[in-house]
Amino acid sequence: MSQPPMTFEAAVAALTGPGGPFELVTETVGGHEMPVFKNRFRSLRDVLHHSKQFGDAELAVWDNGVRWTFADHARQVASVAAALRERHGVGPGSRVAILAANAPEWVLTAWATLSLGGVVVAMNGWWQGDEIRYGLGLTEPDLLLADRGRLARLEGDPGVPTFVMEEDFADWLAHAPDAELPDTPIDEDDLAAIMFTSGTTGRPKGAMVSHRNLIAFLMLNFCNGAVGRMTNPPPADAQPASPPVSILSSPLFHVSGFQAGALMGPATGLKSVWTTGRFDPVKIMRLTLEEGVTRWGGITTQLWRLVEHPDFEPGKFKQIRSTGGGGSAFSPDLQRTLREKLPQAAHDFNVGYGSTECAGLCAMATAEMLLAHPDTAGRTLPGNEIAILDDDGKPVPDGVDGNICVRGPNVMLGYWRNPEATAETFFEGGWLRTGDVGQMRDGLLFLASRKRDLIIRGGENIYPLEIENRLDDHPDVAEAAVVGVDHRELGQEVKAFVVPRPGASLDPEAIKAWVAETLAYYKVPTYVEIRTEPLPRNATGKVLKPVLTGEAENTFREE
Known part of the structure; x- marks a missing residue:
C-alpha cells in the first residue's frame, strides 16, 4: 500500500528535523553560521571507502569497452x-x-x-x-x-x-x-x-x-530525491522499479559532469553508462537499450538531439523513467516535447539551477512545478539558502527583481589567485552573488536574466568580450560586438557584428576562421553581420547591444 503524498514543507520537516535521515544542524562554515547536514561524509575519500560495500556490483560501463565494479x-x-x-x-x-x-x-x-x-x-x-x-x-x-x-x-x-x-x-x-x-x-x-x-x-x-562543497552537492541531491519520493509517491499498483541507471555525456571538466558522473556513482551504489568523444545520439540510444538505462539527463541541446533524431522511436524507450538536467533554461517547447515523447517519465522531470561557484546546484524545479510555472527555476534545496538582495546586499520583497544570492556549505571558497574577484562576488554574511537577476514568488525562484551579456550556448558559458577582443585584433576590423541570439536546440548561438576599416572588405567565413584560430569552437560566431555604419553607442562609448538585436530603439543622438 502506497503512502499518501506529503506536502513539500511536511516532507522537508520530516527528513531534516531532529532524528531525520537528513537532519540539519547549525555549524560555522567560513566564519558564518549556516545549516549543514549532520550525517554527511567528511571527505571524498570517505565516499570511496563507502563504495566498497557495493563490491562486485557494476559501477560504470564505458563505451570503449571498459567496465568497472565498485x-x-x-x-x-x-x-x-x-x-x-x-x-x-x-x-x-x-x-x-x-x-x-x-x-x-x-x-x-x-x-x-x-x-x-x-x-x-x-x-x-x-x-x-x-x-x-x-x-x-x-x-x-x-x-x-x-x-x-x-x-x-x-x-x-x-x-x-x-x-x-x-x-x-x-x-x-x-x-x-x-x-x-x-x-x-x-x-x-x-x-x-x-x-x-x-x-x-x-x-x-x-x-x-572544497571537499565540503562537493559533499554538500551529494547531500543536497540525496535529500531532494527523498523529498520527491515523499511528495510524489508511486501508485499503489506500481511494480517495483529496477535500480535507476543513468547515461552520462557531460564533460568531466564541468562541475555537472564531475559531480553527476565521477562522484554520484560511488556515493549511491548505482550504475552509470559513460560515453566518450562528441555527443552522439545514435550511440546514446544504442547504449540505452543495451545497458538498461532508465534516465536521460543533460543539457537542453542533448535532449533535443535525442528526441528529434530520425532514429528515435518513443515505443523503444519506455524504460526511460526520468529526464531532466540543467546548464541552460529548459524552454516550454522542450518540456512539452519531452512529456509527449516520453510520457512515462513525465512525472519525474527535474531541472536544476546552479553554477560552478555553488558546486553546481542550489535549486530544483520538479515536473509539478514546471507544469504550473514553466519558467521557474524551482525551490531552494533543503540545506541551502537563496536570497534576493539589492545592490547593497539588503533583501527585496517577493515579486521584486534583485541579485540572486546563495549561501550554504556548497558555496566555493573563492577564486584561485584572484582575491579581487572573490571580494566582488560575495556580499557580507557569506552570500554568493550568482550574477543572475531574478525574484522569489511563493517560494519559487524565477530568473529575470542570466549574467549580463552572457551567452549560454548548449550549456557552455560564453562572454562576448573574449570574442570581441579577438575580432578587434583583425587588421581589417574597425569595430566589433558580439551577442547571443535565440536557438531552439542550443538555447543561444553566437552572433558577431563587425564594421570594416575604411577601404577594407570582410568575408563572414574568413571572420569565423580568424576566431577559430585561437578560441574554442563553441565561441566561434555562427552568424556574422557585416555593417557599413558605426555601431550604436551611448554617451560613455558603450555599444548599445539591444539596438543591434532589435530589442530597443537607439534613443541616443550624438550632438
Whole structure:
C-alpha cells in the first residue's frame, strides 16, 4: 500500500528535523553560521571507502569497452594514488591538472588525487592552445595528464611535468595493484578541485571547491530525491522499479559532469553508462537499450538531439523513467516535447539551477512545478539558502527583481589567485552573488536574466568580450560586438557584428576562421553581420547591444 503524498514543507520537516535521515544542524562554515547536514561524509575519500560495500556490483560501463565494479574502481584508484605519491610526490595540496576527453583515466586520476588530499585542476578539454596555456599559467600544476589530441594543441613545452594519457597511464594503473587507499588526513574545508568558469573579463576564473562543497552537492541531491519520493509517491499498483541507471555525456571538466558522473556513482551504489568523444545520439540510444538505462539527463541541446533524431522511436524507450538536467533554461517547447515523447517519465522531470561557484546546484524545479510555472527555476534545496538582495546586499520583497544570492556549505571558497574577484562576488554574511537577476514568488525562484551579456550556448558559458577582443585584433576590423541570439536546440548561438576599416572588405567565413584560430569552437560566431555604419553607442562609448538585436530603439543622438 502506497503512502499518501506529503506536502513539500511536511516532507522537508520530516527528513531534516531532529532524528531525520537528513537532519540539519547549525555549524560555522567560513566564519558564518549556516545549516549543514549532520550525517554527511567528511571527505571524498570517505565516499570511496563507502563504495566498497557495493563490491562486485557494476559501477560504470564505458563505451570503449571498459567496465568497472565498485571493487575494481576502488582498487584501481588505490594503485594510481600510490603511483602519484611514490613516483611524482603528489600529496596534500599538490595540484594535478587533467586535460582530456571523458575517459576512465580521467576519473581514476581525479579520485586518486582527491584520496591523497591533492587538488584536481579540471582543464577545459575544449580549449585551444592559448587558453590551455593560460589555465596552466594560472594554476601552476605540479603535473599534467593530457591526452594526445589536446596536448597537440599546445605549441612548445607546457612548462610543467607532462604525462600522456595513452602512453603513461597504464604504468600508473599497474604500479601497485594491491595498494590500500591512502590515509593522509583530509579536512572538510581542504581544497579539492579548481573548476574553471568564465569571468567578466572573458578570461576563465578558477573556482576553488572544497571537499565540503562537493559533499554538500551529494547531500543536497540525496535529500531532494527523498523529498520527491515523499511528495510524489508511486501508485499503489506500481511494480517495483529496477535500480535507476543513468547515461552520462557531460564533460568531466564541468562541475555537472564531475559531480553527476565521477562522484554520484560511488556515493549511491548505482550504475552509470559513460560515453566518450562528441555527443552522439545514435550511440546514446544504442547504449540505452543495451545497458538498461532508465534516465536521460543533460543539457537542453542533448535532449533535443535525442528526441528529434530520425532514429528515435518513443515505443523503444519506455524504460526511460526520468529526464531532466540543467546548464541552460529548459524552454516550454522542450518540456512539452519531452512529456509527449516520453510520457512515462513525465512525472519525474527535474531541472536544476546552479553554477560552478555553488558546486553546481542550489535549486530544483520538479515536473509539478514546471507544469504550473514553466519558467521557474524551482525551490531552494533543503540545506541551502537563496536570497534576493539589492545592490547593497539588503533583501527585496517577493515579486521584486534583485541579485540572486546563495549561501550554504556548497558555496566555493573563492577564486584561485584572484582575491579581487572573490571580494566582488560575495556580499557580507557569506552570500554568493550568482550574477543572475531574478525574484522569489511563493517560494519559487524565477530568473529575470542570466549574467549580463552572457551567452549560454548548449550549456557552455560564453562572454562576448573574449570574442570581441579577438575580432578587434583583425587588421581589417574597425569595430566589433558580439551577442547571443535565440536557438531552439542550443538555447543561444553566437552572433558577431563587425564594421570594416575604411577601404577594407570582410568575408563572414574568413571572420569565423580568424576566431577559430585561437578560441574554442563553441565561441566561434555562427552568424556574422557585416555593417557599413558605426555601431550604436551611448554617451560613455558603450555599444548599445539591444539596438543591434532589435530589442530597443537607439534613443541616443550624438550632438
